[in-house]
Amino acid sequence: MNDPLRYVDQLAAQARKEAIPSVSVSDRVLMRIRNESPVSYGPLAWIAAGSAAIAAGITAFVVPLIQSMNSPLTAFFQMSLSYIP
Amino acid sequence: MNTAAMAIKTGIDTPMVTPNSNPVAGIIDDDRIDIKASINGDGEAYARLVRRYEHLISQQMWRFTRDKEQLEHLVQDVFVEAYYSLHGYKWKAPFLHWIRRIATRVGYRFWKERSRDTQYLDHGKESHIDSYPNPETQTPSEAAEYLYSILSDLPPDDRIVLTLLYFEECSTKEIAERLKWSQSLVKVRAFRARKKLKKQLEHAGYGRNNHE
Numbered sequence: 058m059n060d061p062l063r064y065v066d067q068l069a070a071q072a073r074k075e076a077i078p079s080v081s082v083s084d085r086v087l088m089r090i091r092n093e094s095p096v097s098y099g100p101l102a103w104i105a106a107g108s109a110a111i112a113a114g115i116t117a118f119v120v121p122l123i124q125s126m127n128s129p130l131t132a133f134f135q136m137s138l139s140y141i142p
Numbered sequence: 143m144n145t146a147a148m149a150i151k152t153g154i155d156t157p158m159v160t161p162n163s164n165p166v167a168g169i170i171d172d173d174r175i176d177i178k179a180s181i182n183g184d185g186e187a188y189a190r191l192v193r194r195y196e197h198l199i200s201q202q203m204w205r206f207t208r209d210k211e212q213l214e215h216l217v218q219d220v221f222v223e224a225y226y227s228l229h230g231y232k233w234k235a236p237f238l239h240w241i242r243r244i245a246t247r248v249g250y251r252f253w254k255e256r257s258r259d260t261q262y263l264d265h266g267k268e269s270h271i272d273s274y275p276n277p278e279t280q281t282p283s284e285a286a287e288y289l290y291s292i293l294s295d296l297p298p299d300d301r302i303v304l305t306l307l308y309f310e311e312c313s314t315k316e317i318a319e320r321l322k323w324s325q326s327l328v329k330v331r332a333f334r335a336r337k338k339l340k341k342q343l344e345h346a347g348y349g350r351n352n353h354e
Contacts, residue, residue, distance in 0.1 A: 061340050061343035065292070067278070069309065071285035071286075072309065073282070073286075078200070078210055079197050081196065082214060082221065084189075086189070086192050086221040087185050087188070090222060093222070
């Protein structure tokens, strides 16, 4: 028997006769299903919504401010003038 | 004896179609009732499904590990994964066929994770093959252990195809269905895997020191 694959075929034929150990898992499966209940995304969704609302508020306040300061030099002079008596 | 029990006793994958089974899809009535109840949250119905198929699934998962403790974990993983996928069961094939596909994927994933974990440690590893016992003089368990160790030297992609071919005697079509690969991919992989296995055995001295 010089063909290695024929050797493996014979080995497999013998291996298929093996008595397989049986396991009983129903109790543990049920326990895992009960413990691994699907993740609730409710609280996360609320946090995300709150963060989005705060970000929108800040954007609404800051964008007009940035637009009014489109020239940093003008803004600087305006600020300087306000300090001159 | 109902068809489910017959299938378990005989180990036949496709249960016989009897008045107690769905003649169209070959789905056992008991399974259909238990699957519907499980989807509706009946844990006891799912436990019945697990008890009906745990023996066949443990037979299948024994091809992925030779450790009994690990076997239990893998069988559990299969049924837990199946439970969360029950909504996706399309009632086209028997439940056993469907859960066998999940079992194959769980086992394949287990090998891939293990090979990722050990690839850095295994640099320059020696082959498991050092002698070639005569299969006829070996017990089935010894032969299975030996074949398992020979195949474990291959990468997971090759190993899964050859495991399904040698241990489970799956056809190309069955392997393709279980792995969600195309049949041509399975044929190519099987061809390459056999070639690799042959080369590996020859490299380890097969032919020089056969049947020690």
